Amino acid sequence: MKQFAALYACLDETTKTGRKVECLREYLSHADSVDAAWAIYFLSGRKPKRLIRSTDLSQWGAEVAAVPMWLFEECHESVGDLAETIALLLPDPTIASHMPLHQWVTEKLLLLPKLDPTSQKELLIDSWRQMDRIERLVWNKLITGAFRVGISQALVIRAIAEMANLPPAVIAHRLMGTWEPSAEFFNGLITHEIEDADLTRPYPFCLAHPLQGSPEELGEIDDWLAEWKWDGIRAQMVRRKGVISIWSRGEELVTDRFPELAPAASELPDGVAIDGEIVAWKGDQVLPFSLLQQRIGRKTLGKKILESVPVRFIAFDLLEYEGVDIRERPLAERRLHLEKIVSESPDSITLSSVEQGGSWNELALRREESRQRNVEGMMLKSRQSTYGVGRVTGIWWKWKINPYTVDAVLIYAQLGHGRRASLYTDYTFGIWHEGKLVPFAKAYSGLTDEEIREVDRFVRQNTIERFGPVRHVRPELVFEIAFENIQLSKRHKSGIAVRFPRMQRWRKDKPIGEADSLESIRALLEREPADDSS
Amino acid sequence: MPDLLVTTPSGLYCPSGDFHVDPWRAVPSAIITHAHSDHATAGSARYLTVDEGAKVLSTRLGPEALIQTVRYGEPIRIGDVTVSLHPAGHILGSSQVRIERGGEVWVVTGDYKTAHDATCRPFELVRCHTLITESTFGLPIYRWQHPSKTFAEINSWWETNKSAKIASVLFSYSLGKAQRLLSGIDASIGPIYCHGAIERLNQIYRDNGVLLPETIYVGDASRKTSFAGSIIVAPTSARGTPWLRRFGEFSSAYVSGWMQIRGARRRRAVDRGFTLSDHADWPALLDVIQTSGAERVLVTHGFVDPMVRWLNENGWQAAPLHTEFRGELDETSEPSTANPEGSDS
Ligand SMILES: [Zn+2]
Numbered sequence: 001m002k003q004f005a006a007l008y009a010c011l012d013e014t015t016k017t018g019r020k021v022e023c024l025r026e027y028l029s030h031a032d033s034v035d036a037a038w039a040i041y042f043l044s045g046r047k048p049k050r051l052i053r054s055t056d057l058s059q060w061g062a063e064v065a066a067v068p069m070w071l072f073e074e075c076h077e078s079v080g081d082l083a084e085t086i087a088l089l090l091p092d093p094t095i096a097s098h099m100p101l102h103q104w105v106t107e108k109l110l111l112l113p114k115l116d117p118t119s120q121k122e123l124l125i126d127s128w129r130q131m132d133r134i135e136r137l138v139w140n141k142l143i144t145g146a147f148r149v150g151i152s153q154a155l156v157i158r159a160i161a162e163m164a165n166l167p168p169a170v171i172a173h174r175l176m177g178t179w180e181p182s183a184e185f186f187n188g189l190i191t192h193e194i195e196d197a198d199l200t201r202p203y204p205f206c207l208a209h210p211l212q213g214s215p216e217e218l219g220e221i222d223d224w225l226a227e228w229k230w231d232g233i234r235a236q237m238v239r240r241k242g243v244i245s246i247w248s249r250g251e252e253l254v255t256d257r258f259p260e261l262a263p264a265a266s267e268l269p270d271g272v273a274i275d276g277e278i279v280a281w282k283g284d285q286v287l288p289f290s291l292l293q294q295r296i297g298r299k300t301l302g303k304k305i306l307e308s309v310p311v312r313f314i315a316f317d318l319l320e321y322e323g324v325d326i327r328e329r330p331l332a333e334r335r336l337h338l339e340k341i342v343s344e345s346p347d348s349i350t351l352s353s354v355e356q357g358g359s360w361n362e363l364a365l366r367r368e369e370s371r372q373r374n375v376e377g378m379m380l381k382s383r384q385s386t387y388g389v390g391r392v393t394g395i396w397w398k399w400k401i402n403p404y405t406v407d408a409v410l411i412y413a414q415l416g417h418g419r420r421a422s423l424y425t426d427y428t429f430g431i432w433h434e435g436k437l438v439p440f441a442k443a444y445s446g447l448t449d450e451e452i453r454e455v456d457r458f459v460r461q462n463t464i465e466r467f468g469p470v471r472h473v474r475p476e477l478v479f480e481i482a483f484e485n486i487q488l489s490k491r492h493k494s495g496i497a498v499r500f501p502r503m504q505r506w507r508k509d510k511p512i513g514e515a516d517s518l519e520s521i522r523a524l525l526e527r528e529p530a531d532d533s534s
Numbered sequence: 535m536p537d538l539l540v541t542t543p544s545g546l547y548c549p550s551g552d553f554h555v556d557p558w559r560a561v562p563s564a565i566i567t568h569a570h571s572d573h574a575t576a577g578s579a580r581y582l583t584v585d586e587g588a589k590v591l592s593t594r595l596g597p598e599a600l601i602q603t604v605r606y607g608e609p610i611r612i613g614d615v616t617v618s619l620h621p622a623g624h625i626l627g628s629s630q631v632r633i634e635r636g637g638e639v640w641v642v643t644g645d646y647k648t649a650h651d652a653t654c655r656p657f658e659l660v661r662c663h664t665l666i667t668e669s670t671f672g673l674p675i676y677r678w679q680h681p682s683k684t685f686a687e688i689n690s691w692w693e694t695n696k697s698a699k700i701a702s703v704l705f706s707y708s709l710g711k712a713q714r715l716l717s718g719i720d721a722s723i724g725p726i727y728c729h730g731a732i733e734r735l736n737q738i739y740r741d742n743g744v745l746l747p748e749t750i751y752v753g754d755a756s757r758k759t760s761f762a763g764s765i766i767v768a769p770t771s772a773r774g775t776p777w778l779r780r781f782g783e784f785s786s787a788y789v790s791g792w793m794q795i796r797g798a799r800r801r802r803a804v805d806r807g808f809t810l811s812d813h814a815d816w817p818a819l820l821d822v823i824q825t826s827g828a829e830r831v832l833v834t835h836g837f838v839d840p841m842v843r844w845l846n847e848n849g850w851q852a853a854p855l856h857t858e859f860r861g862e863l864d865e866t867s868e869p870s871t872a873n874p875e876g877s878d879s
């Protein structure tokens with residue numbers, strides 16, 4: 001645990017990526033294989049299911065620290081993170097422990113959910129007693145599941161690759177899917193032998209960047225392939241030696257969630273991995289994402305939902321063909337193989353159509369159909385590009401349609417998370433309805449650091465009332481809120497729900513009386529395709 | 535009997551002596567605990583401060599300010615009260631103000647710390663009936679490690695940078711913290727450079743007999759100077775400015791009590807955050823309140839409400855003493871959001 005805590009401190013205290021990679025590489029080359037496997041497990045954002053109730057954790061932390069609960073909450077609000085608050089409050093340790101990470105995890109951490117509260121408490125107090133401040137911070141974060149430290153998956157992969165002396169793509173591939181942290185896993189991860197043990201493993205997804213400028217800047221239109229940007233669940237369909245698997249971008253195996261896709265997948269030729277999007281599809285058109293979301297939300301898939309929200313897999317790339325990784329081949333070539341495969345597949349696997357345009361202008365005009373088609377805009381992909389791992393710049397662009405905008409008033413604020421834990425960065429915005437401001441959307445991105453500080457100060461000085469961590473502030477600040485989509489919703493007070501709301505601009509020029517009203521937003525709704533779900 | 539000190543729109547006021555303590559507006563007569571901008575406001579007709587702090591104060595208030603001085607512990611009669619100033623251990627020339635009338639004693643702590651600091655006199659405990667205490671770090675999450683530990687961390691960071699052949703830029707408050715850092719770091723590691731704002735204050739510290747290692751004013755370094763391996767102490771306001779370009783490749787760090795909290799550390803766009811404060815932490819605040827013997831405690835300047843509530847729940851008679859919001863007046867104040875009350879740290 002000491003070494004892992006030191007690794008955490010090192011990753012946390014530097015902003016230089018080179019140094020982070022160095023720290024992790026060092027850790028991995030010295031740690032034993034099980035510890036290394038667990039470290040990678042946590043650093044790549046994986047975590048055990050909920051281990052303990054956070055209210056219990058707060059209570060026991062306050063008790064051991066001998067502070068009253070209200071003061072504990074006061075501290076928590078100031079720090080913004082429960083794990084850290086407790087680490088800061090606990091009295092100094094009485095003994096030191098040299099137990100390795102994996103033992104802490106398997107013999108203590110994973111034991112927690114199986115224990116009754118009294119034993120949980122005993123276990124925690126006993127472990128805190130043996131740890132210094134930084135160990136406690138890391139330990140508490142493992143417990144709360146908020147273990148985040150400033151290292152991206154790409155850097156984790158880089159460090160492992162450097163340590164194992166293997167290409168990052170190999171490591172990335174081996175890290176995909178589900179795996180158990182064990183010595184065997186870690187040894188398999190860094191082995192130079194090619195294994196074909198895992199038939200289901202998907203490839204890391206290539207991600208797009210939003211196109212900021214105009215598409216002309218990309219050069220000749222003929223070098224680019226344009227497709228609709230489907231609004232569904234990004235997924236990979238894999239078939240190897242007769243075994244089929246469907247993976248979501250969250251690296252979750254979702255084969256069972258889409259019973260209509262599995263039979264189609266088993267008709268694919270052997271040794272393929274297709275990248276695409278699962279969308280709700282009826283007749284000849286894509287249904288709004290909200291419907292797909294409802295279906296995903298269901299625990300069991302009844303006949304009714306399968307009939308009302310059928311899905312399709314829209315294929316747009318081929319990563320493996322005839323058992324060979326073809327990600328290094330140009331897109332144009334991969335696409336040819338893909339077209340052949342899909343043309344011989346059942347209907348529920350459809351090819352993502354290529355949208356032709358004689359000029360960028362013509363294409364821009366087509367893009368205007370996006371809302372009608374229930375898509376988010378277009379994707380522009382370089383025909384010569386290889387299939388990148390993660391967010392590679394310059395090969396895939398999302399060319400989204402312009403968002404809707406509404407002027408709304410800041411009414412509630414809450415402390416942010418992580419880097420922003422000491423700042424009021426999570427806001428609720430209200431719009432007018434019958435002379436009152438009703439909450440209509442939450443947003444926490446879009447402002448500059450400078451603006452965030454300014455709003456934070458405003459919040460602290462203009463709090464009317466506090467509800468736990470939430471502050472009700474004097475309605476004074478108006479922001480332009482941009483969002484992608486709008487729907488009727490019974491769950492929301494305003495009766496509408498918007499998708500991806502974010503702050504586009506601080507309208508310092510606008511008095512709150514000029515903010516939008518529910519009525520004007522409902523008018524936007526009329527322009528949306530009907531949502532027959534309710 | 536009426537209170538010895540009351541709040542007015544200009545700040546804390548003593549009616550029996552007709553003077554203010556650390557007023558935030560211009561008044562006829564002001565006693566100043568120390569020269570930080572949230573305590574010393576220019577424009578008053580007359581100032582009284584301790585002799586050791588006079589020079590610093592006059593650079594802050596301007597040459598035209600009329601500053602009278604007393605020695606630490608020297609009682610003087612003002613109107614119906616007896617006033618004396620006592621070391622607060624915060625920065626050079628920082629004082630607590632003791633006010634007595636007919637056997638009743640009030641103490642205004644100003645900013646203070648009880649931890650070791652080679653650049654100023656140690657905090658002196660003054661017994662009193664009513665204590666007006668600061669509470670900048672008045673939450674139990676603030677417990678400082680021993681300053682020597684922080685200095686060891688800074689030295690090791692500096693050494694690491696030196697072996698990587700890059701410079702080390704340390705951001706801190708220019709008055710007090712910077713000099714404390716200079717006195718604590720290991721000058722044998724490499725040359726020490728200072729920003730002009732800090733170098734000016736170093737001189738005053740030296741004039742007052744404070745031992746500081748040799749420092750070089752950055753402006754005196756020739757254009758060809760390589761800063762690799764050296765440390766540069768700069769005010770927080772220099773962060774992100776073109777002034778930093780001359781140092782070539784460097785690692786940056788920020789030194790403050792707020793660095794105790796990870797979120798605050800991460801928000802500062804620096805490579806490292808070191809925890810070192812010139813204020814009392816939670817245990818020290820409670821210790822001072824306890825040993826002062828005060829029955830009544832007025833809390834100001836920081837986490838006022840939680841501190842007041844805690845004291846009331848633990849047998850004291852406590853109340854808030856609200857001061858005007860004076861954050862972000864200049865570089866000595868922390869432009870932080872982790873510190874809503876805004877002050878030096
Ligand atoms: Zn101060």
Ligand SMILES: [Zn+2]
Pocket residue numbers: 570572573645835877878
């Ligand atoms: Zn202060």
